[in-house]
Amino acid sequence: MTTLCPNCGAEITFRSIGLSVIVCDFCRSTILRSGDVLSIMGTAATVPDTISPLQIGTTGVHNGASFELIGRVRWSWSEGEQIMGGWTEWLALFADGSHGWLAEAMGRYMLTRRIDAVGDPILKAVAWGEPLTPGDGADLAGSSYAITDARPATVVGSDGELPFAAPKGETVFSVDMIDGAGGCASVQKHGDNVSAYVGRYVALSDLQLRNLRKIEGWPPPAWAAA
Amino acid sequence: MKDDPGAPRALTCPNCGAPIIVRAAGLTVSVICGNCGSTLDAADPVLTLIERSNAALARPLIPLGSRGSLDGIEWEVVGYLERSGDDVEWEEYLLFNPWSGYRFLIHVEGNWRLGQALDRLPRLDGGTALLDGDAYRGSDPYNARVDFVVGEFYWRVSVGETVAATDYSAGGTSLSREDNAQESSWTQLKDLPPGTVGKAFGLTPPLGAGKTANTAWRDFVHSLIIAAIGFAALLVVLVAAPASQLIAQDTLLLEPEGPAITRVIGPVEIQRRSSAVEVRATTEVENAWVDLGYALVERRTQQRFEASATAEYYSGSDADGNWSEGDKRPASLFASIPRGSYDLVVEARAKQWGGSFGGSQPSVAVTIGIVRDTGFGGLFLFAAIMLAIGPAWRAWRLYSSGAGPDRDTTW
Missing domain, CATH: 2.60.120 (Jelly Rolls)
Structure with a gap:
């Protein structure tokens, strides 16, 4: 669906049916869509440049399902005043209209999807703000994981289409977990809502990626040519 | 946006003014200036100073910015660490490729290993770690300290930082576990055949090349010649004083x-x-x-x-x-x-x-x-003894090289 930005009049295109938020490429307004009604929720902060080979418009295939990256949120985490690291979550819109997240952190990639988990103690622990220690075990949706980190994460900036508005400075509490065979999961608390995501570590070379971003000084690898 | 390629960021050290290239923008968190050794915050767009320094920097054997192919992937050296344990010292190179992420290249006692951070957790069974169906035998834990650092890293790094480390080995593959107060991280390391790293990064003489008896003999002869020249020079110097x-x-x-x-x-x-x-x-x-x-x-x-x-x-x-x-x-x-x-x-x-x-x-x-x-008195004697050490060492190497593979690669 193509329409005009209610703030600046630039053309904006929703590629998804279900996602409710888009950031205008031109004026960076965060626009909420509700049926045919568009409303402005504020201005999204710019995502600082990173050397990522991914970009909005990159397409790929995972487990036989093709996807396109149509949005991103850049997050950071801090200890005290100091930023300790950052990562990017790319919103992958699958051909069937569902979506997942391709997270890019420390040079590694995880593809996860939101699940409707109920009853696992880890969900309650995150909801109630109980202390969680890296290394502790946690079960989620029938799988066993170990917690790798549990910490607040803050939005740095956002782009494109997203299932939620991500204003700069918005903070969630995020718990990341891995298993012994490449599986990963995370549980996040935003306000009073707790959501769970499960998926796997992936290698970019396994995702049949196209329309990757060029990187100065680095010829693309053979699998990324075309 | 699509026509705007990713690029290294060129910045200036706020302490000494030297140019700094951030090669993995967005991933790099700490940068240690290659000129003055100051620690900079790369998570901050303006590269703020965390720790000022005017330390002289050891220059790594493989210079920062070097590229070489290992495991079929081209890597760029972006960071260099010197670390020590209770009774061992080693060097770690952080390698980066924008599509493949990071690897660690470890140089310890003449051997090279290529490491990758694990994305899955080994299962511990007593002193053994189990991963992908293999059992790795654990060493005693030891303290691993950072003695020197330069370049850029995706974590906060500083000299003096100490973690508890345990090595688990199974043949030519090992797992390294490092624990600090917040987290435990696992790296899988594979031995690289001798000569691989020298060839990959165009270093001469080839690094990690095991020496044969022939070269040991040549080294012995060379060391004798060097010692003889040394003695002659010493005599000349003694006269000229x-x-x-x-x-x-x-x-x-x-x-x-x-x-x-x-x-x-x-x-x-x-x-x-x-x-x-x-x-x-x-x-x-x-x-x-x-x-x-x-x-x-x-x-x-x-x-x-x-x-x-x-x-x-x-x-x-x-x-x-x-x-x-x-x-x-x-x-x-x-x-x-x-x-x-x-x-x-x-x-x-x-x-x-x-x-x-x-x-x-x-x-x-x-x-x-x-x-x-x-x-010149005691010095002459001392120098003479020092000169004799070379041939003596080479003679011993020559003697011992007949009895098995030579692990020594320092030259």
């Missing part, structure tokens, strides 16, 4: 019980094949001492010669009257430094006794003088 000469001097101001200060003094030019260099420290200490560490580092080859000294002076009085002891002017001798252009890296720290015997100096000035070609 050049006067000693002060070639550089600098003064450091230390705070007792304060932090160590590092200073680089140079250049120290050695024009002859080999010269003696003496480092003389002069200080006025009272019931205090100054620990001095010296490293003469050749600018191009990074060959290092190390020495240490203590300047100390204690005095007091007892039943026998006044007493004093100590040496306020210790001299350290580097007996035969080969031709080259060197920097002297001085690390100095002042200490004093506490309590009623304690020193109370607010600061201690230490003057470091570098003198070339000093006294």
